[in-house]
Amino acid sequence: MSELPQLIVDGLVSGAVLAIAAVGVSLVYGILHLVNFAHGDYLTFGAYAGLGVTALGLSMVVATVVAVAATAALAVGLQLVLWGPVRRRRAGLLSSFITAIGLALVLRHAIFLVVGAGSRAYPVDQFSVERLGPVRVSISQLIAISLSIVAIAVIGVLLARTSIGRSMRAFADNPELAAVAGVDVGRIVLATWLVAGALAGLAGELQGLIQGAFDPNMGWNLLLPIFAAVVLGTIGNAYGALLGGFVLGLVMELSTWSVLGGGIPASYKYVVAFLALILMLLVRPQGLLGRRARAL
Amino acid sequence: MLDPGFWSFVGLTAGIYAIFALGLQVQYGLAGLLNFGHVASMAIAAYTMAILVVRFGLAEWQAAAAGIAAAMAAGLLVGLTSLRLRADYFAIVTICFSEIVRYVLLNRQDLTGGPEGTIGLLGRGQAAAYNTDWDSLIARVRETVSSVTGLDVSRDILMLLLIWLVAAGLLLVVRRASVMPWGRVLRSIREDEEAASSVGKNVFARKLQALALGAAIAGAAGVLYALQFSFFTPDDFEPLVTFFAWVVLILGGAARVFGVPLGALLFGLLFAGTRFFDFWPLSLLDSADRAYLRLIIIGLLLIGLMYYRPQGLLGRRQEMLLE
Amino acid sequence: MNASLRGGTGAEVDRTRLLEVRDIVKRYQGVAAVDRATLNVAEGSITALIGPNGAGKTSLFNIVSGFARADSGSVRYRGRSISRLPPHRVARAGSVRTFQQPRVLRRLTVLDNLLLAGPRQPAESFWRALAPGAGRRDQELRRRALELLALVRLDDRAEAYAGVLSGGQRKLLEFAKALMAEPLLVLLDEPLAGVNPTLRELLLQRLREVQAGGGITFLVIEHDLGSVLRVSDEVAVMSEGRVIFQGSPEATRRDPAVIDAYLGSAEAIVASGTPG
Ligand SMILES: Nc1ncnc2c1ncn2[C@@H]1O[C@H](COP(=O)(O)OP(=O)(O)OP(=O)(O)O)[C@@H](O)[C@H]1O
Numbered sequence: 037m038s039e040l041p042q043l044i045v046d047g048l049v050s051g052a053v054l055a056i057a058a059v060g061v062s063l064v065y066g067i068l069h070l071v072n073f074a075h076g077d078y079l080t081f082g083a084y085a086g087l088g089v090t091a092l093g094l095s096m097v098v099a100t101v102v103a104v105a106a107t108a109a110l111a112v113g114l115q116l117v118l119w120g121p122v123r124r125r126r127a128g129l130l131s132s133f134i135t136a137i138g139l140a141l142v143l144r145h146a147i148f149l150v151v152g153a154g155s156r157a158y159p160v161d162q163f164s165v166e167r168l169g170p171v172r173v174s175i176s177q178l179i180a181i182s183l184s185i186v187a188i189a190v191i192g193v194l195l196a197r198t199s200i201g202r203s204m205r206a207f208a209d210n211p212e213l214a215a216v217a218g219v220d221v222g223r224i225v226l227a228t229w230l231v232a233g234a235l236a237g238l239a240g241e242l243q244g245l246i247q248g249a250f251d252p253n254m255g256w257n258l259l260l261p262i263f264a265a266v267v268l269g270t271i272g273n274a275y276g277a278l279l280g281g282f283v284l285g286l287v288m289e290l291s292t293w294s295v296l297g298g299g300i301p302a303s304y305k306y307v308v309a310f311l312a313l314i315l316m317l318l319v320r321p322q323g324l325l326g327r328r329a330r331a332l
Numbered sequence: 333m334l335d336p337g338f339w340s341f342v343g344l345t346a347g348i349y350a351i352f353a354l355g356l357q358v359q360y361g362l363a364g365l366l367n368f369g370h371v372a373s374m375a376i377a378a379y380t381m382a383i384l385v386v387r388f389g390l391a392e393w394q395a396a397a398a399g400i401a402a403a404m405a406a407g408l409l410v411g412l413t414s415l416r417l418r419a420d421y422f423a424i425v426t427i428c429f430s431e432i433v434r435y436v437l438l439n440r441q442d443l444t445g446g447p448e449g450t451i452g453l454l455g456r457g458q459a460a461a462y463n464t465d466w467d468s469l470i471a472r473v474r475e476t477v478s479s480v481t482g483l484d485v486s487r488d489i490l491m492l493l494l495i496w497l498v499a500a501g502l503l504l505v506v507r508r509a510s511v512m513p514w515g516r517v518l519r520s521i522r523e524d525e526e527a528a529s530s531v532g533k534n535v536f537a538r539k540l541q542a543l544a545l546g547a548a549i550a551g552a553a554g555v556l557y558a559l560q561f562s563f564f565t566p567d568d569f570e571p572l573v574t575f576f577a578w579v580v581l582i583l584g585g586a587a588r589v590f591g592v593p594l595g596a597l598l599f600g601l602l603f604a605g606t607r608f609f610d611f612w613p614l615s616l617l618d619s620a621d622r623a624y625l626r627l628i629i630i631g632l633l634l635i636g637l638m639y640y641r642p643q644g645l646l647g648r649r650q651e652m653l654l655e
Numbered sequence: 656m657n658a659s660l661r662g663g664t665g666a667e668v669d670r671t672r673l674l675e676v677r678d679i680v681k682r683y684q685g686v687a688a689v690d691r692a693t694l695n696v697a698e699g700s701i702t703a704l705i706g707p708n709g710a711g712k713t714s715l716f717n718i719v720s721g722f723a724r725a726d727s728g729s730v731r732y733r734g735r736s737i738s739r740l741p742p743h744r745v746a747r748a749g750s751v752r753t754f755q756q757p758r759v760l761r762r763l764t765v766l767d768n769l770l771l772a773g774p775r776q777p778a779e780s781f782w783r784a785l786a787p788g789a790g791r792r793d794q795e796l797r798r799r800a801l802e803l804l805a806l807v808r809l810d811d812r813a814e815a816y817a818g819v820l821s822g823g824q825r826k827l828l829e830f831a832k833a834l835m836a837e838p839l840l841v842l843l844d845e846p847l848a849g850v851n852p853t854l855r856e857l858l859l860q861r862l863r864e865v866q867a868g869g870g871i872t873f874l875v876i877e878h879d880l881g882s883v884l885r886v887s888d889e890v891a892v893m894s895e896g897r898v899i900f901q902g903s904p905e906a907t908r909r910d911p912a913v914i915d916a917y918l919g920s921a922e923a924i925v926a927s928g929t930p931g
């Protein structure tokens with residue numbers, strides 16, 4: 037009888053990770069008009085950065101801080117050496133797609149080269165679970181939940197309250213207007229990557245935690261569900277992406293609920309996520325939060 | 333590097349990718365459709381063929397035709413539901429579709445053999461082969477050739493000839509149609525759908541046709557892939573394969589039909605050539621590490637290409653600037 | 656259906672009404688861009704559609720050409736309702752529009768832009784394109800296309816990409832493209848905007864010739880009143896989504912509602928009445 041609440045909790049946990057990663061992708065898309073196919077590999081980078089720290093015997097807290105900082109630095113660094121120059125060449129939609137795919141190949145296989153193909157796990161006891169009423173929550177999930185709550189609160193405050201967050205949203209809404217209003221574009225772009233990279237690092241570590249064991253393909257495999265969350269919540273809308281992540285996480289977990297005709301096997305989780313996305317696009321192409329776009 | 337095995341591997345890879353990318357050329361190069369799930373057509377054709385032969389006892393050529401038809405039907409299905417979407421949403425729907433196909437192939441073990449691939453088509457403990465008709469045909473051809481000319485041509489050489497013949501035939505057909513008014517209509521749609529419809533062109537029907545035609549061509553590539561390698565698994569059809577087709581297309585210059593074989597050859601060299609990175613100091617790495625290095629190099633080349641020659645090697649810079 | 660729209664001229668068709676627009680309403684976000692507009696275009700005429708910026712002229716064109724669907728009202732073309740036809744069906748029925756912002760196909764050559772618009776091209780089908788002799792129709796169309804390019808003084812740019820043309824040249828190409836389609840009715844959205852005065856005169860003159868010689872009917876949106884009142888047979892005036900007046904050019908100059916809504920001061924009318 038505790039199946040449903042359990043699924044909801046599991047859905048919220050995996051949804052939180054998707055949501056955190058999706059906010060970054062969405063900000064990058066909204067502000068740089070870049071579909072970053074390498075974003076999943078930013079997650080992987082974060083997960084391994086954290087793992088490296090725990091291998092030194094340091095705590096998960098330190099690992100988290102390092103994962104976040106290192107991935108933010110990676111994202112900003114790549115803006116400086118890659119995306120900035122690419123942008124100045126005024127690359128079209130397709131050539132920036134391909135550049136991102138190239139970057140994804142480089143990052144993922146560089147990680148493979150350094151850490152090898154084997155699965156790794158954080159030194160967290162996978163099998164100890166807490167009982168909260170009818171629901172069983174693992175230590176990893178508890179860490180993931182608490183960190184996501186903190187992260188989402190921070191994102192909320194950042195976007196709504198700080199001046200840089202407001203300019204980021206204004207810029208995503210209407211770049212010309214924002215530029216006229218004196219927004220410093222270069223600063224916005226760097227801030228966007230800083231935030232998106234930090235969130236990717238965190239999401240990578242959290243995904244590694246809740247997955248238990250992970251390998252360098254982890255982020256790449258998560259990329260499409262993240263994109264799905266971004267699109268569900270209206271491309272380029274950061275709050276929508278948060279919502280999209282949670283909706284997708286819940287849909288994926290709840291599809292296995294046995295009440296629904298025995299439930300769909302868990303191996304079809306991603307199929308369910310993609311079908312949900314396709315259906316959503318067909319029925320509400322403007323996204324969960326969007327208004328219908330102007331015709332012509 | 334002078335080993336004939338190397339060159340036939342380059343040639344086979346390039347030939348199959350030339351056909352596969354030609355399908356994308358029709359969809360993107362002509363009609364402007366951002367298909368990021370192209371590999372699904374290949375997977376559907378190859379699996380349909382293998383399943384029909386092994387489980388339903390069809391003759392291999394019938395099964396091959398059915399495979400191509402199935403790929404085309406899937407293209408129509410995707411188009412009918414999703415062609416009205418914005419370009420970036422369409423790209424995402426197609427990549428999701430191709431992943432759905434792959435996940436289903438992985439998980440419907442009873443139908444597809446699951447992660448073990450086509451060898452498991454008859455269930456565990458029994459090795460299934462869909463290729464016996466074909467292999468005996470090839471053997472007969474080899475016998476005939478050697479009895480007539482006294483030459484011993486290898487299986488790979490015959491496949492190489494066949495694949496490139498098909499590639500050349502399809503290329504000529506697509507090239508011919510693309511310089512005719514048919515191609516002009518598609519190019520006009522790629523430029524501006526509303527302008528095209530204002531002079532009486534049925535944009536939706538045209539795009540649907542291009543999508544289905546491209547899917548059928550990719551289906552042919554899938555069939556040839558299956559014939560050449562005698563065995564495949566769902567993971568042979570991961571999204572990366574679609575991206576490789578994009579690489580081929582862009583290497584050649586997306587708007588040039590004859591760029592496709594050139595791009596495919598370059599890609600074949602890159603793809604196969606980096607497999608033979610076994611000289612010092614790379615020989616110090618083990619083979620897995622060399623495979624990673626190879627993909628890193630492909631990635632870097634992609635980035636460099638997009639930066640220095642976004643119009644591809646044959647494309648015209650001028651056309652890019654008009655975008 | 657296309658054939659019958661184009662060809663069949665039943666006795667019931669009122670020859671004076673090639674196009675009948677009745678009570679069209681179109682709202683965007685609750686605001687009516689077109690508000691019960693009613694308009695007739697007589698066959699063989701040049702009808703001008705004038706009115707201040709934002710009056711709803713282009714919106715009405717979008718509806719008549721099938722690019723937008725009206726919230727209510729009807730559009731009849733050659734006696735048949737075309738309100739629900741998609742744009743390409745409207746165009747194939749012989750009613751061809753141009754765009755206010757010219758929509759030339761930038762990575763096609765100027766000549767290809769015209770050839771594309773040519774009617775009856777069997778080689779637009781994939782299989783027929785493969786047949787021998789598929790290029791023959793292009794040869795015929797080519798001659799006509801070059802004539803039209805000469806008409807708008809773009810013949811020396813035939814092989815250039817349309818994307819390199821200037822704004823005014825694009826307008827001219829749009830005009831030629833519409834004629835290339837062998838239309839019965841041409842809807843021109845500000846064909847003179849951005850075109851230099853000498854070429855304007857030429858274009859107007861050609862408009863007259865084409866209309867007189869080829870039996871083509873024109874509905875022309877134009878802000879240059881001097882030109883438009885001079886060449887048109889009939890003028891419709893739109894203001895705030897409605898057609899507030901339809902009549903002869905002389906009557907237009909005198910109508911108080913028109914003067915009030917659009918022409919404004921008396922000087923403007925005098926100026927527009929004296930050809931430069
Ligand atoms: N797709 C649309 N969405 C929202 N509003 C629209 C749309 N198209 C037109 N409008 C509005 O409808 C009104 C009429 O516009 P329209 O373009 O038809 O005017 P017009 O008479 O052609 O003006 P102009 O002479 O300046 O070209 C304007 O207020 C415009 O903002």
Ligand SMILES: [Mg+2]
Pocket residue numbers: 712713714755
């Ligand atoms: Mg207008």
